[in-house]
Amino acid sequence: MAITTGSERARATLAFLRRKITTGEWAVGERIPIEPELAEQTGVGRSTVREAVRSLASIGMLETLPGRGTFVRSSAPTSTLLNEYLADFTLEEILSYRRALEVEAAQQAALHRTDEDIAALEQAAATELGCTRCPVLGLVNEDADTAFSSRFHRLIFDAAKNRLLASLYSGINDQLRAPEHRGRLANVATGTEMERDHALILDAIKSGDFIDAVHAMVNHVDHDVVIVTAEHEVVPPLARTPEQQQRIANASEHTANALSDA
Numbered sequence: 580m581a582i583t584t585g586s587e588r589a590r591a592t593l594a595f596l597r598r599k600i601t602t603g604e605w606a607v608g609e610r611i612p613i614e615p616e617l618a619e620q621t622g623v624g625r626s627t628v629r630e631a632v633r634s635l636a637s638i639g640m641l642e643t644l645p646g647r648g649t650f651v652r653s654s655a656p657t658s659t660l661l662n663e664y665l666a667d668f669t670l671e672e673i674l675s676y677r678r679a680l681e682v683e684a685a686q687q688a689a690l691h692r693t694d695e696d697i698a699a700l701e702q703a704a705a706t707e708l709g710c711t712r713c714p715v716l717g718l719v720n721e722d723a724d725t726a727f728s729s730r731f732h733r734l735i736f737d738a739a740k741n742r743l744l745a746s747l748y749s750g751i752n753d754q755l756r757a758p759e760h761r762g763r764l765a766n767v768a769t770g771t772e773m774e775r776d777h778a779l780i781l782d783a784i785k786s787g788d789f790i791d792a793v794h795a796m797v798n799h800v801d802h803d804v805v806i807v808t809a810e811h812e813v814v815p816p817l818a819r820t821p822e823q824q825q826r827i828a829n830a831s832e833h834t835a836n837a838l839s840d841a
Contacts (some may be wrong), residue, residue, distance in 0.1 A: 653749035687739035689789040696738035739825035
């Protein structure tokens with residue numbers, strides 16, 4: 580680096596880190612190199628590296644977890660304005676928005692995924708077998724760092740090839756981590772059910788069938804993260820009649836059978 584001034588070094592370091600993220604060299608969910616390694620790679624002091632990391636963390640691209648390292652959280656900046664904007668909406672409205680993003684991401688992932696995306700999703704699904712972050716009625720705030728950090732889910736947004744979707748999803752998850760929502764969110768599926776859901780979503784994305792991907796994700800988000808009352812009673816995402824729920828179950832079973840026969 581033929582850089583002379585401190586401000587130029589800082590800008591170049593920030594650009595270096597940001598480029599690693601936006602090009603996908605550092606994937607969403609991946610832990611980035613430690614500070615001394617980054618200083619060696621960029622040829623600047625550790626304080627300059629530290630400031631660049633803080634800058635990217637402030638816009639939602641990086642997140643530093645004490646004792647664990649710094650992780651890529653979004654391939655695009657998540658504006659603080661989004662979090663401020665979302666604060667004016669109810670938890671029900673925010674969670675509904677999150678579900679909509681996940682369904683659209685599954686659809687686009689089925690259309691745009693690459694072989695590398697599929698390999699990464701398969702690895703993530705295998706790593707998350709047992710789904711320890713998803714006990715029945717396991718309150719989200721009991722493990723705030725992992726409740727919204729499923730690598731499998733983040734990789735679906737990566738496979739969708741839509742940076743705006745990924746950025747909005749990251750912002751939504753940040754908002755759901757807010758203190759005012761603690762104790763109000765839970766996972767209501769067993770580990771086996773979560774593994775089944777992920778397998779169906781993955782199979783649909785692998786086959787490039789966006790219709791099956793939508794069906795599989797719609798079924799999944801109904802019990803992925805839900806709202807619970809103070810008495811830990813589940814608040815259904817949508818008010819459905821028994822007949823409507825049976826139609827959904829029939830469609831999900833049809834999707835599962837079609838994928839197993841493929």
